[in-house]
Amino acid sequence: MKQNNDPQIKSEDHPSFQKKVFIVTKTLILTLILLLIFEATFRIFLLVLAGSLIAIFFRGFSALIQRKTNWKEWVSVTISVLSTLLIGAGLFWLIGAKVQDQMAQLVQTLPETIENAQARLNNSTIGEIIVDRVSSKSSMDKAQVFAGQFFQSSFGVFGDIYVVLFIGIFFTISPKTYTNGIVQLIPVRGQQKAKDVLDKLGEQLRKWLKGKLFSMFVVFILTAIGLAILGMPLWLVLALLAGLISFIPNFGPILALIPAVLVALLQSPTMAALVVGLYILIQFIESNFITTLVQKKLLNMPPALIIIAQLLMGVLTGGWGLILATPLTVIVIVLVQKLYLKDRQS
Incomplete structure (x- = not known):
């Protein structure tokens, strides 16, 4: 048979260079658009995840109530949600009122405490170096920038709490509606696998949340006992803050240490040093014993x-x-x- 060597037919069989460039460019643009959409919506995903964790807590609490009382599911869920919200509001009011009073006292006495600390540090060569570094213009500028970013981020987090609560309550009321809706988005042949993945995710998140709540409770108890022995004012409030903030691993204890040290400085630099040592000890116990015990499960x-x-x-x-x-x-x-x-x- 006679072979067809027509160059026009060959160009139709194989895409031209311009067409390849167009395909690559279109793919890159589509990828970039998807990445931008992902970046813009990832914060929403985090809020949904936070709401899911709250729903897991509410459901776990309601299941405990139902096992102990044999009440109907909707009654147990209602008690779980309402009691948790009331306890949270009470703790927020207690912490807020106490911290506000203590901060007013701190503002009045902190300058004198800082001057006393500087005077003691200036008595040694190392202390003078520390004072010079801390009081330098660059250090003060960095501290102001950090403080502004910290409080801006904190207020942003608090502004999203009501959204997370509503998402968590909706997920708590009818969790199967949302899980089934996700499964329905998957092709039929993959729906069973999607159910297995969702079940595994729910199981692991429940275990993680139980372990984290246990760890937070232990940190609260140890901190309360330690601060009470030291004779610290606001020991209960500071212990509650330490327990709650320990939800954030690694960085949580550092954040919890800041208000404790500020309150301790109202007493004396020695008290502040003892508080720092106490928090380091509790963090060591939590990281090496409690977390290790939880991680086994x-x-x-x-x-x-x-x-x-x-x-x-x-x-x-x-x-x-x-x-x-x-x-x-x-x-x-x-x-x-x-x-x-x-x-x-x-």
């Missing part, structure tokens, strides 16, 4: 991976990223195990 999450996730999420999304970095790491590990490693081994 969870996925294997390397500590370095959690810190890296916190740094990345904190830079990208601010306060919510720092708070939710650990549960987000749990989700990523479960997805990799269920969707990638399991298929690769089969």
